[in-house]
Amino acid sequence: MFYFDDGPGHDRTAPDTRSLHAFAPGAELRHDRLTGEPVLVAAHRQTRTVSSAGGDCPLCPSRPGHPTEIPAGDYHVAVFENRFPSLGGPVGGRCEVVSFSSDHDRSFAGLSDARRFTIGRAWADRTAALSAVPGVEQVFVFENRGAQVGATLSHPHGQIYAYPYLPPVQASVLRAARAHRAAGGGCLLCPIVADQAAGPLVVAETEGFVAFVPEAARWPYEVHIAPRGCVPYLTGLDDEGLAELMYLYGDVLSRFEDLFGDGETAYMACWHQPPLHQTDLTHFYVQVFTTRRSADRWKFLASSESGAGAFINDVLPETAAERLRNVRVRGRA
Template identity: 60%
Template structure:
């Protein structure tokens, strides 16, 4: 393991794992010793993802065949995201941690494809969740996300930093430990690319930010879920999923690094509030997907407006919405739940 770098003022420590991958500890407060070495015997890290182009759809496709061998629903006590202890040597060498981000051992990017994939663990507590994190931990996660967004956006092989979380086996999460991922793409992915194109057209035609316009309109309507002075959580008028919420600043902000610490903490508290409402929908934890749309690293930043999106396929307590042929083949989404009713339910929760 190489010498570690510590930034005491921000409680940030960068070290290396046994195979050369970077791991970064983000602590709630400075002063933690993160020099514990990785005692595993691992082969050198060699990402093998390929980036290919689908000429019929005009979209990029990542091919990462090595991911077939990634860890899937490990047995109790064998979680690779729990701290290392005794003979259990995990991806995190430390005996405990607050928030940690490390290069994914089974990445969808890197190597010939360019870019980088990171796993970001929200807590060392295996049975926890993002929604139950205390305020100081929410602040640390927000700081980590802003740090990684800024650092990865500086790489010459990165055009877009995408933060996301998959929670629950129903939507394909392979590890139950509370964590998200960071994909630093060498291109702007199709969905944010379409969103940016719509924002650019609106800016050119009206001279105003499209998301600012949407947030102002939704703030006065029936689909507000929760709000603070600086941010709004709402169900979109044309929601595609049974329960779907956007969380956005009321004023133009391109990405998380553009927020000061106080505003970022305010956003993180509202975001966690939304996740708690999702978890209160049913008697079991609600599976969900959550992602953050930010400005690209270098282009079209003037039209971008930071927002988070949370959505679930759980349409009733015992029924899931599956994306059928109309959605996957035709791109025509059909929602079984009235967005106004979904907003009212989430608001009441």
């Protein structure tokens, strides 16, 4: 259990009083012989905790008679190893849960700047620690918010997967980065970020970072956030840069939440840090997207997307960028 606080002076020494079964991850890594891609089989996750009510939430602080995953009676940010992991054991790797707040009803977009910075510190700290675990090839930070995109707990939280192999999306980006360098280019992301920062697809920006809709967006509403300079990992940012990034990230999430005027837009957020042990891909980016394409319609991955891997977007990226730009972000005039 790791606690990260907005400031000093907090006691987080309460012990875990539960009697738990021995931790025994049961994941298995297989390979698709047709595509060559890895597939994790984790049947034990069928029994993982599913809860949407605050009274029995496993991520709320422990209280008398109701011990939870987090022993402390209060906390700011807590990180612990997932008891129902998709990785670990013979497969290798690690799965960690990151709880963003002790407040069950808070969303990431509703957190203070100080808390967002604390979460960024936690992500950077765990990126460094998990990158040092033998056999880990990729550290992937993510959040699923909303039951419509598969979140099984409504408490504000995300996860970190330390993959012992390279996931297909990262493998594809790495191939493109290597081809770009082999053709005489440098960093694959740097010219993309520069081009997008000067175009009509920008949603929001700061001095050091830019948020934009990718020109070939796969999802109805999708935003990438990237540093303007070439920074490979969260660990490469100083405190000022990390605070600036987390401010912009919160801004983007606020736009997604309020995109359709109800504050309930479900989304997925993926932090694409480069694979470890390579020098071709040297620029991280964040991907935020929703499968909601209008107030009452959702994007489903039908045969073209699920079977052929050929995405069809129902929303023009330029239209998505304009709508996201025009969302009134909370706390601003």
